[in-house]
Amino acid sequence: MGKGPTIRLGTIIDQFHLEVLYGPEGYRDRQISIQDVNRPGLQMTGYFDYFDRERMQLLGLVEWSYLQERTAEERMERFDQLFSYHTPAVIIARGLEPYPECMESAKKYDQVLLRTKENTADFMSTLIAYLRVALSPTITRHGVLVEVYGEGVLLMGESGVGKSETAIELIKRGHRLIADDAVEIRRGFNNRLVGTAPELIRHYMELRGIGVVDVRRLFGMSAVKFETNIDMLVKLENWQDGAMYDRLGADEFFTEMMGVQLPTLTIPVKPGRNLAVILEVAAMNNRNKKMGHNAALEFTRQIDAHIDGQLSSDR
Template sequence: MAVEGRYSMKLGKLIKDFELEVLRGVEHYEDVLIQREDVNRPGLQLVGFFDYFDAKRLQVLGKVENTYLAQVPSEDRRRIFDALLAYEVPALIITRGLDPFPELMEMADKHDRTILRTQETTTAFMGALIAGLRNELAPRITRHGVLVEVYGEGVLLLGESGVGKSETAIELVKRGHRLVADDAVEIKRVGVNRLVGSAPELIRHYIELRGIGVVDVQQLFGMSAVREDQDIDLVVSLEQWNDETMYDRLGLEELYTVILDVKVPSLTVPVKPGRNLAIIVEVAAMNNRHKKMGYNAAQAFTQQINEHFEQALSGQL
């Protein structure tokens, strides 16, 4: 869900996903929007330091904060929670199933704030929470193409309509690979250099084949033929063969496609009758895995040729 140029997540979904207990909720707390993927443990804020404090983040109180607060007088706790909850925080979450301080609930009533609780340890909960928020709030775009998983590699097929993207995908599915999305691919940047693609829910598992129509891949080929999402490791652009175009014969040049500021290895495959695109995509996926593991066949071949000529030259001298 987009709000003011940002993506957001409803607090109600967060509560459901992480099975959080609602100790106190504001009116319509389920509709409160979370727009920050970072989470804050208010250590410095408990001692009154609020410079650079981001009140839009979820606040988490763990065992360390709880132990500190248990050692201060009740009146000081009341003052601490009064200062913290004066900010319009989306929610405050208590971990480890700890009992909330009476002063916390008193100030939550005063400022009308939502208090939640989880039984998870603080570190485990925060790790899962931040990962979940990053996935939900990640920058995203939709690209026209087909996403398939081939030998564990996410291959994004791009090209003009009618070039054969869907036909290639269905052939790959028949060969034991899996379809992620056809026609529209929703792409999220969930890490510094990580892109994850999925299908819009409305068209998930469906594929359009010209002359046949729309088919349900999951029903036709079984559950093993589809998956919900997949990292994008390689972009393959399909284009009609052009005799006047010089195509890369060795593969020495490293080409990339930039999606959401992430560079993804890419290659262009010319299409003409007689070419088995499914096999080409399979080889491209395996070759991409080899490159990530440190082996580049084109470089090895070139080095071998150079060594051969050097030896031949030395023999002549």
Template sequence: MTSKFDISLAKMIQDFKLETIFLPGPAEEIRVSSTDVNRPGLQLAGFFDVFDHHRVQIFGKSEISYIHLLDPGMAMERCERLCALQPPVMIVTRSLEIPPMLLEAARHENVPLLRTSENTCDFMSALIAQLNVDLGPRITRHGVLMEIYGDGVLILGDSGVGKSETAVELIARGHRLVADDAVEIRRINAHTLVGTSPENIRHFMELRGIGVINARRMYGMRAVKIAERILMIVQLELWDENKAYDRLGVDNPQMDILGIPIPCVTVPVKPGRNLSVIIEAATMNLRLKKLGYSAPHALMKSLGMPEEDLPPQVTPELHSYWQ
């Protein structure tokens, strides 16, 4: 899939420690914009009717061996035809010897040619995962992202409702800060959102009345984390006496972010409520639901409610998300 975002080939070379065989120009100026990769076996056999030339092309043992089996003239023609379509980069795995025809075609058509010592399957898996992170759809939300008991919890709410203050108390209770104020959220596959902080404000927090603090400097490395998968959203809002808040927890509301529904709880804020403890409880309660236990179900069953009237232990939507 071609993304509206892109990354430089220089970043890919650095991330995977790739050996440069040929570059037509500065690696910083060569862009990769597809999250998919391709092994061009069919193209080397002459089939180009269905071919996404925007993808990174991976040459493993099978592709390199096939090039060597071809007649030199035919091999040159196929490599030239492949490179003429201008793929962003070609990568040879297993530190295999580069066929002269492939190198000549890459130079003639100005297509980058790199090499890695990794085996083909492992390298492709790692590359696809990294491309999904780098090129996936993304948004920035105003809020705080914490890791609480190992789960990513996104805390949202209007300015001044107490998000950062709650985050500081959660840090003091042993949990970890991922992002404060601006949370960059990326969709890396159909079921996963990962949040992080913009690099220029990472680990900084703003506390009204105190100012800006650095959580890493103040609380140490154990109090911060670079990125975390978002598993729950906590929406903080000022207590509204005219609003009916959930008293049983039978419903499992969700909030859609980048097309992925995330379990969401609304926590009303008023003096005397310990928000950090409430958020800890919400996190553990969601984990129990993941394991198939519902406190409202157990309570109503113990009170003698007929089985057919009991709420479900866990909704199919919540169960499928946690998978």
């Protein structure tokens, strides 16, 4: 198998409730590393050039109808050719009954043979979508991920700057926690970043002076979420006198993460600032920008128009 993320075949079998027609010893621990699935129509005719043996194979009604017109010897030859490549698994769709030659060849080559009752095209598209998510490259970043008004906000900053305290205030205000301390990030559909928590620490949060708390038990199921798209990055840093902070917001800043440009804000932290309210406004403003309304640019245009009007009246 290729390098990179993998998923156990047993996980796929359980996820899609696949029937095991034949499974050699250790078949559930076979690792899948390819996001695509192949329908071996050409292979059933004997053409194996450019055949990717690392893909799972899906046989549907078209392949089955073609094989029905062949003799038993020809079917045996086709299955022997296909199964000799030892692909991760061969899946029969539509609940079709396997040919005797198929079962015999599967046992001969220790080929995993599975079956689903689902329509071939529907099952294939669902399986590929699942594999693309499960096998997406993943990175882990230190931070807190919350969902605020439907916007995924990733909070980052030095330890002790107040990320978890801000998140707990947001949770009290009705927003949801996805991950605290460690955020697993993968690249999903349409170049969107998706964040979740490592399973071991999911729904837990560390608050200095209190310790570890279970957010789900304290605030209920509505206070947590398994995963969310990451729509913006907020960097929290201690207020520095003399530092220049953006007061207008006309300039947009981005951070590249896994090849995706993520809108980024830097928010200074000091006593008296209500960070939860600031983040609520930031999330709503980010949504407005995505919908085509940029308050900072509109304000700038109004100022420019006002200045132009003053200059014209003075002439």
